Amino acid sequence: MRFAAKVRFMVCLLVAWASALASASEDVLRLLERSLSPPDIDYHGTVVLQIGDRVQTLRVTHMNKEGKRVEWVEVLEGEPRETVRIGEEVRCFLPEEKLVLMDRAAGGSGVPYHPRGSVGRIEASYQIEPLGEGREAGREVVGIRFVPRDALRFGQEWWIDKESGIVLKRTIWDEAPVRVLETQFFSDFRVTGLPDVAQVRRKFGAHEDWQRIDLRGRRIEAADTGWAFTVMPAGFELEAVFQRRGPSGKTITQWQIGDGLASVSVFFEPWDGDEIGEKTDDFGATKVVRRREPGALRTAMGEVPDVTLRALLDAMVRHQGAQ
Structure with missing residues (x-):
């Protein structure tokens, strides 16, 4: 086969391969969407x-x-x-x-x-x-x-x-x-x-x-929690906010946050202590970061690295005058 003909053959072959790969990719994405x-x-x-x-x-x-x-x-x-x-x-x-x-x-x-x-x-x-x-x-x-x-x-x-x-x-x-x-x-x-x-x-x-312990909460607006996130880690979005009565009788607020694949929950519960500290745990892919500070116990948990959970806790700010 002459060189020019061989080049044309290879170009055609590459185009065919590229078309096959594009088709396979579309099939994979359709299955993923499903x-x-x-x-x-x-x-x-x-x-x-x-x-x-x-x-x-x-x-x-x-x-x-x-x-x-x-x-x-x-x-x-x-x-x-x-x-x-x-x-x-x-x-x-x-x-x-x-x-x-x-x-x-x-x-x-x-x-x-x-x-x-x-x-x-x-x-x-x-x-x-x-x-x-x-x-x-x-x-x-x-x-x-x-x-x-x-x-x-x-x-x-x-x-x-x-x-x-x-x-x-x-x-x-x-x-x-x-x-x-x-x-x-x-x-x-x-x-x-x-x-x-x-x-x-x-x-x-x-x-x-x-x-029977009723843990069912109610969905609320983020503006009604008394807290806000100054900035979310890249790719993460607030998906929902819930409040429920905890075992201690105090109201627990839960923010659900995700990036479309990984899911994170951030919890806030008021408490009477004045200690300051942080504790980290992990259960396989699920990481947990707990922070105690005067009047607040905040916990972030999800299938993400510790750095993401800490970024979320760092971004939480209390509205002026909120309890």
Whole structure:
């Protein structure tokens, strides 16, 4: 083949490859967009949550009935616990304490993982890289890596079921140093043989004789909290604000903040102490920073580095005259 002809051939080949890659990228982004929408199928399976050498296994059932999201999550080892959700109402059953915690659903994370956001919003803070196809829980999946554009967030990898759009495996990793912080995956995933929804509804209304603690809050406007954020860390936005009555009887304010992929909550509770101090904890990818100061206990927690949580706490200012 003459040189000019060879060049034309290589150019045509590169154009074909580029077209194929662009098409594959569009397919991946469409699947990602679908995974960011509320699940529209019924399924159940076993979810494994791994943090270091600690492993927790849960049995998960998800259904859509009469326009409501119905979920049942059972912890399969250790202290027995069950969480049942119908619509936006959530009840957590703790048999050893004979206690029922009642709350409202908030945010898009959890077990199983249901993200919230949009592709455009995620792309502002992460580089999206396709990982190709594979298999998880015996099903065909597509992998996507989210590489953070700064040090304010962790990286993630998702393996999304091609048929349903459900995230069957999610890994959260840190770059400094490179290490896996947490992995959540379905060891089995089925769309048939689900429990009857009536069984889940019975669970939701069970144990009327147990002690009940109502943690349900009400949504409020940010301007009504007495606090404001002077500036948000890059890519993060305020999504909602709630207030609820805490176990001590004092009002707790919660700000929900996210970047489309990572989710953070900031809590404020008044207290009578005058100590000043800060404490940091972590549970896998979830970091917690608590600050005590005269009259205020503030806590920031989420699947982000400590620096992001401290930036949020640093940005909080009290309105003049607010309590």
